[in-house]
Amino acid sequence: MSTFVSVEGYSLRLDSKEAVKRFTQLLENDALDDFISDCFNQAVTNEQQSKSLDSVLVKLDELMGKMDSLSNCSIVSNDSAETVAEDAVAEVEEVEVDLSADGEGGIFDLLGGFDQFK
Amino acid sequence: MINTFESTRHIADGLASLYREVKVNFTNEEKNLLAGVDGGSTTTRVVLLDSMKDVKALEEVYSIPSDFGIKEGDAILLPQSAELFDNMESSVLVRNNDFLKNTKMLRGALKQNSPCTESHISSIDQKLDSAGFYLNMIDAIGYAVIQKFSDACPRVVNLYMGASLRPNDVNTESRRTQFINRIKGTYIWSNPFLDGVLTINIKRVDVQTEAEAQEKGFFLRAKQKAPVCFATFEIGGSSIGTSIMKNGVKIDKAEKPLSYGGAQLLEILADNCRDSGKLDYLPSLSVLEEAINSGYLKEGTRKISIVKEICDAKDKLASQIAEDFRTEVLAKMGNFSFKEVEKVFFGGRVFKRGEFGEFAKDDPRVRANGYSLSIPLASELQKLNSGFICSVIKSNLIPFSNCLLAAKKFGQALAE
DSSP: OOEEEEETTEEEEEOSHHHHHHHHHHHHTTOHHHHHHHHHHHHHHHTTTOOOHHHHHHHHHHHHHTSGGGTTEEEEOHHHHHHHHHHTOOOEEEEOOOOSOOOSSTHHHHHGGGGGOO | OOOOOOOOOOOOTTOGGGSSBOOOOBOSOEEEEEEEEEEOSSEEEEEEESOTTOGGGGGOOEEEESOEEEEOSOOOOOOSSSBGGGGOEEEEEEESOSSOOOEEEEOHHHHHHSOEEEEOOOSSSOGGGOHHHHHHHHHHHHHHHHHHTTTSBOSEEEEEEEEEEOGGGSSSHHHHHHHHHHHOEEEEEEOTTSSSEEEEEEEEEEEEEHHHHHHHHHHHHHTOOOOSEEEEEEEOSSOEEEEEEETTEEOGGGOOOBSOOHHHHHHHHHHHHHHHTOOSSOOOHHHHHHHHHHSEEEETTEEEEOHHHHHHHHHHHHHHHHHHIIIIIGGGSTTOOGGGOOEEEEESGGGOOOOOGGGGGGOTTOBTTBOOTHHHHHHHHTTTOTTOEEEEEOSOOHHHHHHHHHHHHHGGGGTO
16 A cells, blocks of 8 residues: 655655655654755756756656665656545544433533543 | 515524524522633634533533624614624623723624624634633623523622633643633623623633643543544634644643634635636635535526535645644654554534535535545545544534533532
């Protein structure tokens, strides 16, 4: 199962648990922004005369490929990601909470639930 | 052919109880009450309890619109009808309070039709420092008391209160204390259309965040054991509160409010409608508030589907929330991984999916006749953790939960 992450207008597809783990580490260490920003800066610097989407993508792909643990990470444009998003529609349950009266203990019955919160 | 029309009024969500006549008989009684108050930017809601056995009272939520006008001058205002919505002129006299001043407030039809200075709770200011937020709570309590005890209304109520605030209003002990000290006190509440005056003594107060109130309210009412780690997104009209609990303990760093909410969705929708070129006019936000649930706008007798624009607006807002949650909340939580989260709760009117009827087929994203913000938001969050379960809590449990907080802390007051 792939995980899709939207970054800077592109979607990264993380195809392995290792890739997800590495990506999460970058995220947790607050290093993701710097990493992405470096990728883009390098890509744009090298292609100053031609900042086409393809050249940036190729460069970004290349840079990402250099990271061993992200070797299973590929990049797709947002157009492709839309197709993916259809497959990844989340399941959400809707919960209606019944507030109507029940129980003999009155309010005290409900207050017991506070014990699980510290 | 002559058509006859029956006049109908647009009744805002949760305010139905105001569209009836309330006759109040005041007694000389003094009464101790527990109160749960939810001071939202759109609506202020109150639950009152006068007995620890009366679970049914927790169902009775009394609401007022949070926007009010400060009355100018002493003109006598004439209501359109005997319904409470048309008679919402109230006066709050403040005793020994440096923060609040005596105020005459207009709400409902009188606010719409009379000269006044508008007051509303903004998304940027802290509620803690907004006098309007406190006045809303006091006014809502006044209106709740006269409705709940209309047959025999006490002249004096001693109130033990649970309230909720945005996370940045209660994230330090000094702010909590400041809020409690500002709201505690004696207020003389009156309405010129009633034959009596109510003294409200706010004796003791405890406070929690809005997201905390919603999630605790769910587990208390559903009598369910909470998962080891769960997250809550409580979205109001002008702010989003987030909360993450692990092993029953709130993670303080997860409570960073984002300063936009349901109103932002309408603004995005307005932009989408304008850009679509489908309309010759720019609909007002109040018109869009209805359209976001029906899926169409009216132009004369013609119905114009805006289902695609609604779905696009919800997708855009979801993307913004997820991005801000990632950068403003998760990125600053140190060692915490969102993958630890087993369940995510969504709360707030903004998650209503709507009923698009004949227009439901206009966009493939529509499911079960509507499209809830929860779908794109859950999809966005599942990019960070694909293993959690997502639930929308359809009921607003904040006043209920705040009332239980008051019952837990001050329940003995009802035995006195």
